[in-house]
Amino acid sequence: MSSLKPKEIDFNEQWSIVLGTVRSVISMGRFGQTDRAIWQERFFDIYYLCVATPDSHAERLYEETKKFLEDHCKSMKKDIAESDQNMLSIYVKYWTEYKTGSDWLNTLYAYLNTHYVKKRQANDMDTNYQPFECNNDTIDPPLVEIGEMALDCWTKIIIEPLKDRLVKLLLEQIHLDRICECVNQTTIKGVIMSFVDVCQHRKLNILELYEKSFESPLLQATGEYYREEGNRCLAKLDCIQYMRKILLLIDDEEFRSRKFLNPTSYSKVYNECLQRLVCDHFDTFKSECNELIIKEDLDALRNMYKLLKPTHIGINYMVEKLQDNIARIGHEKVQSLKGENLSTLFVETLLELHTKYMNVIKETYANDPEFVSSLDKACATIVNMKYGNRLSAKAPELLAHYCDSLLRKSSKAATDSEIEEKLLSSITIFKYLDDKDYFQRFYQKMLARRLINQQSISIDAEEFMVTKLKQICGYEFTGKLARMFQDIKVSDDLNIKFLEYVRSELSSSSSSQNQTMTNLLGLDFNIYVLQQNSWPVAQTITNTFILPHLLEKPLHMFEAFYGKKYSGRKLCWMYNLSNAEIRMTHLDRSYFVTMGTYQMAVLLQFNDHQQLTLTEIEEAIKINIKELEKQVLSLIDAKFLIGNTSELTMNSVISINFDYKSKRTKFKIPLISQKEANHDSESSQKAIEEDRKFYLQAVIVRIMKARKVLKHNSLIEEVITQSKQRFLPSIHIIKKCIEILIDKQYLERRTNDEYSYIA
16 A cells, blocks of 8 residues: 655656546546556545645646646537537537546545645635725635536536527427427437536526526527417417317426426426416406306316416406306295295205305316305305395295204104204305304294204204304304203103102192092193293283193192292293193094194183183183184184184184094194294394394493403404304494493493493
């Protein structure tokens, strides 16, 4: 092994040896035919030149190497420049060899790079850091490592003088590739990437040469080509055909970019194509868009979406037209709905529309959130449309009726899973309601009827629906509904305890009382105790109703039982909501009929009489005459009683029908007519309007209590934000509530535009 001790070296002699190796490496792109031992000797030769005594030859070695590389590049430049048709091929051949050779040279000169170049770089940084006067003309260019110096020589001597010719030839070759002519792809790629690779050692602006020298002219040429191509295609194709054609062109150009260009150019070329082929012809797309949406040409719309989505113009116009079209179709479908089962038709029509366009958006518009939002807005418009002179939309009531039809025992949905699936679908419509409090009111009244009349198909299904509503609107929205379920469960326990109470009374009573207790136990007696504030039920106008004597003692006993269990509570009997099942034994066979308490009281009067006047019935049971007429008419309609329904007066004679016959032996007489249901809807709407005023006043007080002082517009905005989960209040109503609170001295008007809270 050679000694590493510095020694005196003849530079010219040693350089001639090193130069031979350098020439071989840089021209052949490898270390020629030299074996590893000779390669190792060259390392030592460079080492000895750098550490030579008495003076190092490092600087001279660096300069001689630079001079050689410059001369070599000049020689290659001459060969490249003199070639015409083969210029790109010769350039790539020389560049490939030179690039590989420069990497080998950088390795061979490792000692020079480390112990001379890097030390000089550090010293130059210290020397050149002058905070005051500095003459840049006196500063020598910084030293770079041999590999970088080789690439700099290539850039200055070959690329800079020849780049215009090279780029022109490259653009010609790319154009030939666009028109499907055969080109040498490897050569084109090699030349283009040399503009990037030659700057690989730079710390800043690595792509500057590539972008300025090649990419910029390429983008300009690409734009010009596709401007002409777009105009040519549009002159002979319609919009649908044009979109198919340019999608192919853009795909081809994207593939071409990946064949030839640096990855940083992919998006730039793509955007240039879109600009010339799509944006420049947006009016054509715009004129066809609405027609395609109406015709539901999904393939064409899918292509239009693909083309417009990435552009700066975007898809806003498509989104707007789709929303308008869905809303139009929805309004037409809803307005055309007719029939008895309107609520089911309404909900199923909307769900069908929603499902259809969700699938369209998924398959045609890639489930784009903007299109999903347009569907939501269109559905909200349909659902909240106010038809005629109505103050509110019909949807909340129809949706509540739809849920009622699912949750009643008469529901056609066979299994719990089917019911839950349909209820989940109804939640889709519920989310679009602005007036969710309207739905809440109608739903609560229908739930009350189902629970009181034991008509719920399943308590689990009822609670499932309430849980879903709670997830959307919060506990405050469903609090009363939850307490209704709680009352039913408490009442079930209460009935069991009442039965135990009766039995205990029976066991301790005298023999004279036993008969009364026995009669009581013979009745199927069931009581619901409901919290007044949680149930949307009200006592009828009459308070003078005389309960049939068969029920007097059971009710008195329950009152005594309840008074002992809960002292201080008062029971108010809701006879208008009560039902009874009676056995009809005066006909050819027995019938078991469920009817309202008032109907039962009327019918029981005929146990002792075959006919009675309306006045006699009224004196016997003491209910409001209008209520009595309604109950008597319902029994006449059911054919249990006989009377002249067209001229019913106080003196009209009502008689029992001994000829009544029915195929069923167990059935129910309906309590409420359709006319009453319509009146119930109107009264509910009026009640909701009043509830809204109280709710808004509470929201305003809550906001002002927290904020103390607030400007008018800010207060309006916060009230709307906090209320829109239940309903969308009008500014007029909010202002009215503010005035009410000022009158009540909750708020004080400080200026025309500001309020303060009065503690």
